[in-house]
Amino acid sequence: MRMSALRVFIFAVALAATGARPAMAADAARSDAPIVATIDADGVQRATLVLDSYSYSPSHLIVEVNRPVELTLTSVSSFAPHNLVIDDPESGLAIRHDVGSGSTSQLRFTPTHVGTFPFFCDKKAPFMASHRKKGMEGTLEVREPAS
Numbered sequence: 001m002r003m004s005a006l007r008v009f010i011f012a013v014a015l016a017a018t019g020a021r022p023a024m025a026a027d028a029a030r031s032d033a034p035i036v037a038t039i040d041a042d043g044v045q046r047a048t049l050v051l052d053s054y055s056y057s058p059s060h061l062i063v064e065v066n067r068p069v070e071l072t073l074t075s076v077s078s079f080a081p082h083n084l085v086i087d088d089p090e091s092g093l094a095i096r097h098d099v100g101s102g103s104t105s106q107l108r109f110t111p112t113h114v115g116t117f118p119f120f121c122d123k124k125a126p127f128m129a130s131h132r133k134k135g136m137e138g139t140l141e142v143r144e145p146a147s
């Protein structure tokens, strides 16, 4: 995919404005392959998500229904704050979890409905598009246990 010079310029300005790392470093760290959370001996399914400007890696996470989930959210962005939002209250998923730049925190929840739910970052800098619109979104896939 080619970007016009103007788009490259706007992208560069946006990166400079948010203190993001260079695009190549972000792309190298990005993984779009679905990841199945690991079920530990304590019955909790765990996974680590890396938050960058503007991506989650992995961006597709698969978990089992009715089993606690613990996500370790690690931000590698140097300035921009990020978060993880899942806005599906009908399925019991109403999550808004902030992750400061360069910090790590745990997010715990138990999905009670099978389905596919978008997660995203709704942070935005003044006069800029939201991080979600810049591509910072992913998919939480909640499945029946693999018996």
Ligand SMILES: [Cu+2]
Pocket (backbone or CB within 6 Å): 080, 081, 082, 083, 121, 122, 123, 131, 136
């Ligand atoms: Cu963000």
